Amino acid sequence: MLLKYLNQLEQAVKxxxxxxxxxxxxxxxxxxxxxxxYLDAQMEPVQRRGRELMDGMIPSELHSRVCQRVH
Numbered sequence: 001m002l003l004k005y006l007n008q009l010e011q012a013v014k015x016x017x018x019x020x021x022x023x024x025x026x027x028x029x030x031x032x033x034x035x036x037x038y039l040d041a042q043m044e045p046v047q048r049r050g051r052e053l054m055d056g057m058i059p060s061e062l063h064s065r066v067c068q069r070v071h
Contacts, residue, residue, distance in 0.1 A: 002042075002050055005035040006057070013057055020062070029066045032058070 012028040032054065039050045058066055 001038060002046070005031070005038055006050075006053060009035055009054060009057055013059070013062065016062055016066070017059060020065075025062070025065050028058075028062070032066055 009028070009031040012024070012031040016024045016028040018024075035050065035054055039047045039054075042050065
């Protein structure tokens with residue numbers, strides 16, 4: 001499941017970088033929220049590594065727009 005969610009996030013990030021409109025950014029935020037919820041239910045090493053990967057996938061110019069929609 002982790003790989004599935006990471007792949008979905010990767011695709012959503014690419015789409016949001018290519019077309020940073022509200023819908024694609026919201027889709028990216030949804031993927032972040034889904035992955036974050038999944039990681040909450042995992043053991044600490046998986047949580048840590050999953051969040052490291054997730055943070056590394058979101059470019060800085062997109063990070064604030066995505067994270068404000070998640071939190």
